[in-house]
Amino acid sequence: MALAEETAIDLGAMTQATAALDEIRAMVRPCIQCGTCTGSCPNEFAMDLTPRHMWRLVLLGRTEEVLASRTFSLCSACYLCSLRCPRGLPLTEAMGRLKQLAARRRLPHLRSGNLFYRNFIASVRRHGRVREMEFMSLYFAQMMNPWLPLRYAGMGMRLLRRGKVELRLPSRGSGRLVNLFDKVAEMESRS
Amino acid sequence: MNYLYYPGCSLEGTAREYDISTRALMAAMGADLVDIEDWTCCGASAAEALSELLTLVLPARNLALAEAMDLAGRDLLVPCSACYLNLRRVEEKTRVSHALRDRINEALSVEGLVYRGQTRTRHLLDVLARDMGAPVLGRRVARPLTGIRVAPYYGCQCLRPYPAFDDPETPRSMEPLIRAAGATVHDWTMGGRCCGASHMNTKMAVGLERVEALLTAAQGADVIATVCPMCQMNLEAFQKKALRGTEASPVAVVYLPQLLGLAVGLDPEVLGLGLNLAITPDFRQKLDRIPTAA
Ligand code: SF4
Ligand code: SF4
Numbered sequence: 374m375a376l377a378e379e380t381a382i383d384l385g386a387m388t389q390a391t392a393a394l395d396e397i398r399a400m401v402r403p404c405i406q407c408g409t410c411t412g413s414c415p416n417e418f419a420m421d422l423t424p425r426h427m428w429r430l431v432l433l434g435r436t437e438e439v440l441a442s443r444t445f446s447l448c449s450a451c452y453l454c455s456l457r458c459p460r461g462l463p464l465t466e467a468m469g470r471l472k473q474l475a476a477r478r479r480l481p482h483l484r485s486g487n488l489f490y491r492n493f494i495a496s497v498r499r500h501g502r503v504r505e506m507e508f509m510s511l512y513f514a515q516m517m518n519p520w521l522p523l524r525y526a527g528m529g530m531r532l533l534r535r536g537k538v539e540l541r542l543p544s545r546g547s548g549r550l551v552n553l554f555d556k557v558a559e560m561e562s563r564s
Numbered sequence: 565m566n567y568l569y570y571p572g573c574s575l576e577g578t579a580r581e582y583d584i585s586t587r588a589l590m591a592a593m594g595a596d597l598v599d600i601e602d603w604t605c606c607g608a609s610a611a612e613a614l615s616e617l618l619t620l621v622l623p624a625r626n627l628a629l630a631e632a633m634d635l636a637g638r639d640l641l642v643p644c645s646a647c648y649l650n651l652r653r654v655e656e657k658t659r660v661s662h663a664l665r666d667r668i669n670e671a672l673s674v675e676g677l678v679y680r681g682q683t684r685t686r687h688l689l690d691v692l693a694r695d696m697g698a699p700v701l702g703r704r705v706a707r708p709l710t711g712i713r714v715a716p717y718y719g720c721q722c723l724r725p726y727p728a729f730d731d732p733e734t735p736r737s738m739e740p741l742i743r744a745a746g747a748t749v750h751d752w753t754m755g756g757r758c759c760g761a762s763h764m765n766t767k768m769a770v771g772l773e774r775v776e777a778l779l780t781a782a783q784g785a786d787v788i789a790t791v792c793p794m795c796q797m798n799l800e801a802f803q804k805k806a807l808r809g810t811e812a813s814p815v816a817v818v819y820l821p822q823l824l825g826l827a828v829g830l831d832p833e834v835l836g837l838g839l840n841l842a843i844t845p846d847f848r849q850k851l852d853r854i855p856t857a858a
Contacts, residue, residue, distance in 0.1 A: 415757060415758040415760075415774060416758075416760075416763070416770055416774075418773070419767070419769070419770045419773075446767075447763070447767065447770060449720075449758050449760055449761040449762070449763055449774075450612070450720070450721070450761060451720040451724070451757075451758035451761070452720055452721070452723075452724030452725045452732075453720075453724065453758070455724070455725050456724050456725065456732050456733070465725065469612045469613070469616075469619075470616070472612065472613040472614075473612075473613065473614060473615060473616060476613060476614050486613070486766040486767070487613075489762075489765055489766050490613040490614055491614070493608065494607075494611060494614055494618075497604070497605040497607070497622070501604040501605065502573045502576065502604060502605050503573040503574075503577070503605050503608070531801070531841055532578060532801075532841075535838075535839050535841075536580075537577055537578045537579075537580055537839065549604065550604060550622075552674045552675070553621065553622075553625065553671065553672075553674055553675055554618070555674075556670075556671050556673075556674045557615065557617050557618050557621050557671050560617060560667070560670065560671060561615060561616075561617055
């Protein structure tokens with residue numbers, strides 16, 4: 374694979390998604406629909422489904438509706454819902470699993486988040502460490518939205534002036550972690 | 565007070581002053597830091613969005629390297645909260661599941677590495693609050709930050725899901741340190757609320773909303789003290805944008821070791837203060853009025 378290259382949607386993707394969703398469902402099975410997670414979430418205002426509602430749909434196995442929502446992609450992993458859930462459910466981790474599931478399916482409505490993470494991790498695969506300017510430029514290029522970088526331009530300039538980022542052309546890098554990434558991909562395709 | 569040290573990628577780039585000031589403060593307090601040799605990225609918040617196994621294997625590689633060092637008995641000091649959580653998660657999860665440790669080790673075998681589960685990852689705030697402690701800091705204060713009001717900002721991932729050193733809902737561990745530095749604590753309830761994390765990159769409107777809420781609650785403080793590069797970046801670099809059209813005034817934002825470093829008499833240059841993006845004129849004036857250490 375190379376996480377960067379993997380993930381063409383194949384015919385088995387749907388069955389895989391259902392199996393993965395089963396796992397997530399098992400994580401939240403004891404949910405009593407109390408709504409504490411919704412009340413705790415700092416990003417709830419921007420979500421289309423409240424966390425409580427989304428967990429309900431997960432429990433009902435309504436995969437398509439869950440994956441069509443933006444709710445899980447708006448989780449910023451603050452762990453407040455996990456801390457407060459009266460059933461002690463690993464909700465943040467379950468949100469992470471949904472993100473992974475969505476990433477494997479390359480859902481169009483989650484495109485920008487996906488590209489961001491993909492470019493980030495591709496940079497790590499090549500260099501071992503993150504080269505911030507490189508992955509940001511690749512991300513902007515692939516978003517094909519010429520106005521997007523402008524929203525960050527002021528910040529970019531201030532960072533450049535302070536020598537905190539460098540302008541470097543994307544390079545192939547030393548392939549620092551390629552073997553490790555390939556091994557992980559191979560192991561994940563087995564399970 | 566000697567530690568292994570994992571800086572993480574941000575501390576080599578956008579958060580250089582966090583690295584600089586952590587090293588300077590720890591040295592001033594007589595602590596020795598040794599970097600993990602050949603460390604690599606912990607996966608940040610990206611690995612979690614893509615692959616469960618990678619989320620564990622990337623940090624585990626660094627823990628395995630730490631164990632292989634001569635100074636393996638030392639605790640591992642980590643200033644970045646996201647790195648801290650990623651490293652700590654591996655320790656916590658492999659402690660309860662040996663099967664998981666075997667799985668991680670199968671992946672690490674391609675690098676010739678083994679993780680045995682013997683590391684102890686500690687957040688910088690934990691080390692400052694408990695290993696050093698306010699009384700020791702207080703004795704070293706050469707330039708009390710009298711009249712400076714500090715809003716302690718903890719963010720999320722040094723507190724949750726593993727509350728190792730503070731209350732995960734109402735954190736207070738910074739307060740004794742701030743008082744020992746001679747400054748005043750800004751009393752607020754937002755210290756452990758989320759800054760929006762990486763939303764600023766992918767969903768800017770949502771991130772801006774979080775930052776505005778925090779900056780509004782910080783009104784009256786001269787400076788916000790942070791312990792995480794992502795919190796710091798969100799609060800300083802997007803401050804103007806977040807406050808546009810509101811009544812709120814700008815607030816300075818610095819890393820906790822920068823603030824404490826000033827109090828022990830270190831030079832602002834030595835603490836990388838020139839690299840911060842949000843040092844307000846008011847904060848600078850107040851600082852300038854405090855006599856430098858003799
Ligand atoms: S807080 Fe827990 S039990 Fe309550 S609705 Fe949310 S997931 Fe269910
Ligand atoms: S962990 Fe995610 S879903 Fe839970 S409260 Fe925080 S942002 Fe919301």
